[in-house]
Amino acid sequence: MSDLLWQKPGVQVDPRIQAFLAGDDVVLDREFIQDDITASAAHARGLARIGILTASECDELCRELDALSEDLKSGAFVLDDRFEDGHSAIESRLIERLGDTGRKIHTGRSRNDQVLVATRLWLKRKLLELQALCRETAEACLQRAEADAIPMPGYTHLQRAVVSSTAMWWAGFAEAFIDNAVRAGQAHDWIDANPLGTAAGYGVNLPLDREGSTKELGFARMQVSPIYAQLSRGKFEIAAVDALGAAALDLRRLAWDLSLFTTAEFGFVSLPAQYTTGSSIMPNKRNPDLVELLRATYASIAASRTELEQLLSLPSGYHRDLQFTKGALFHAFGRGLGAMALLPDLLRGLEWKTDRLAGAFDDGMYATDKAVELALAGLPFREAYKQAAAEPLPKSGADAQASLDARVSPGGAGELQLAVLKQRLGTITASA
Helix, strand or coil, rough: CCCCCCCCCCCCHHHHCCCCCCCCCCHHHHHHHHHHHHHHHHHHHHHHHHHCCHHHHHHHHHHHHHHHHHHHCCCCCCCCCCCHHHHHHHHHHHHHHHHHHHHHHCCCCCCCHHHHHHHHHHHHHHHHHHHHHHHHHHHHHHHHHHCCCCEEEEEEEEEEEEEEEHHHHHHHHHHHHHHHHHHHHHHHHHEEECCCCCCCCCCCCCCHHHHHHHHHHCCEEEECCHHHHHHHHHHHHHHHHHHHHHHHHHHHHHHHHHHHHHCCCCEEEEHHHCCCCEEECCCCCCEEEHHHHHHHHHHHCCCHHHHHHHHHHCCCCCHHHHHHHHHHHHHHHHHHHHHHHHHHHHHHHHCCCHHHHHCCCCHHHHHHHHHHHHCCCCHHHHHHHHHHHHCCCCCCHHHHHHHHHHHCCCCCCCCCCHHHHHHHHHHHHCCC
């Protein structure tokens, strides 16, 4: 490992202790280092604006930062265990190439605000990716809702309850993912605050141009208090993971439906062949493995969220415990966004088995329609309820389509209001 940024003369570094201190940082920082480079360039330009760097020094630093970025992309530079973390790798590279000019880059900043700003930039990007995937999923659901209006059983308590339709099923998940897209945007806007320039949590004795770096890095506002910059670490990450978790919860329920609908006992749905796998021993099997792993995704996100929350049992100020927040974020968004990215094509490609859907109705599923019909004729609903239990068929009889057409309450099968959902989706798209 290269010389440590904080190493003091005469103090021997125990490699076992250092390995524990470094943990997975070198591996995890491969995910965050490009954002660290971006923020380092902004910091260099800020130092030039207040006279700490000359114009030529700033140009040299920014040139070398751009070169490092390209070397990382091409594989010419690898972040590995030669370095304590991504921050030390950047500084080591600048010193190697520029000598004393490279040693000036850390003036007025700490690794604390360095990791805060890199993580914040990364999270903003990931939340926009989440929002885009939620919008795409909602759009796929709306397209299917317009195309599919097949009667299907509606369930409560996993028991046949009333007549529903594939269009209602699609519309339900469309609205869910519209809300998830909104929530991702709200989380993005909430954490869109620049912590660069707060140093170790108490500011520095330099007139740093924090407003300038806020604008350059594309933040909506400056995070004013250095103490709050430290207090917000973990708190902002939880907000982002919560938004991801909200989408994953709906993904889990959708996957549960598909898990049931693809069983031989239901047989309502056929999945695209590429979304199933074979058994290693049973030649007759095609397993919905992908759907099951989509269903499992929320567990990883919830575990990451719990880890973040438990790490925040701390007083104010920076504590090394917070190092572990990076791993929690990486695992949550890595798995969560990976799952979400597979969902739209799955939804576009699944096929309903109309014969199995039609064969799943029984007369009891029309009892609610009968009760409402009797209430419309003037019978008190509780009396209508009793009569319908004994004589469940409405005037239209056991006709699933007639039941759907009569469901004219807003959002019901006869009044889906897909245009309203489209308008909401369009508003999110326009504001992204």
